[in-house]
Amino acid sequence: MRIEDAGENSVIAWFADHASIEVNEGVVATCNSLEQSMGDALVDLVPSYASLLVIFDPFKTHHEEVRQRLLDAFESSNTSKTIAKLIELPVLYGEAFGPDITRIAENAGITEAQVAELHQSVEYRVYAIGFAPGFAYLGEVDTKLATPRLETPRQIVPKGAVAIADRQTAVYPSQSPGGWNLIGLCPTRLIDPTAKSPMSITVGDRIRFVEIDESQYLSLGGEL
Template sequence: MKIAVAGENALIIYLSDHLSPEVSDQVQRAVQVLEQALGDLLVDLVPSYASLLLIYDLYKTDYGRLCSQIPALLAEAKGRASERRAKLVELPVYYSEESGPDLRVMASQTGLSISDIVDLHQAREYRVYAIGFAPGFAYLGEVDERIAHPRLATPRPRVRQGSVGIAGRQTAVYPSISPGGWNLIGRCPLLMFDLQADPPMPVEVGDRVRFFAIDRSEFISMGGEL
């Protein structure tokens, strides 16, 4: 465990130097214990793969005091069961060359067929390891190594909302129109971030996600736009 300064009222707690479901569980337990113990000293806690960004109220505490408290609290978190039950979220995807412009290139470079890539992508559950880059952008892992693919050498200036991509062994759904360098294999018609909804995001860090294939007409009937 390591603590580092991340700003005038923020610090980062590094819990490990590798990615795994066990480390992700440890991050979740740390969030619970720190929220309960530090209370109104906190402004926000932002969990990630193997670390935790802690933003604190400068009028109520400081870096030194927190550094003296955190090790004992994290030790307590190790022996505590998670209080939050991770949910399974199922997301529909219209997989096609029309909605996934990188499918054919991925197929030629991996030696797999397009249907193989689609089958492998929807064959397993993914863990939500982090949410970032844009509101609702959930980093999911890990894809089957046979469809792992490096980011594009030149990112697209505009990726459409709902685009489903792969980068390395991660997969994600773009929650809004944005630049992006992930390999696009389909589109999801559901909103990944909606300020009018409660909660505004369908997933949280620690949740599980499974994708399932839908056809073009289903995509459009569920609100998707081509």
């Protein structure tokens, strides 16, 4: 593990030069251990694919102490004790709801229904939260579905849009610009600013997508 100062009140730990499930499990386990050990000196933890950013209160601790706490947390963490919760997200697939699904199907030489089947066939891991609050980067999609980002991003991507970029997939938690390929819509609310824990998905969680029809989508609160 490599640790560097990231600012006047932050350090970042690099766990590897590549991302993998095993590396990310180490990130999450260290994050959980550090959260318990730092107490009120901790301001925030930002886990990602292969790194962990630690933001601390400079009036209660300092860089060297945080570096040592990081090392101790890494050495004492046990990935086997990390329980990753499984979340099922319903998806309304189809060109009317995800306009890029046809192109993905054509490029892969399969049908739109098979795109939906392949997208549901994998249990994904949340590797990072970023871009926008609640935007979870999930990996990895089947190689047949891997599709580069759009050359020209859309100015408006609807809330709940289910998308693919390269071998990652995600659900847009709110309306925003975006350059990922859209394949459907998810009615599940992924972020609630008024809740004690605003984001329902965290790094390390497991995600499964489940196909629903239009009536189910509307009954679950989806909007068309």
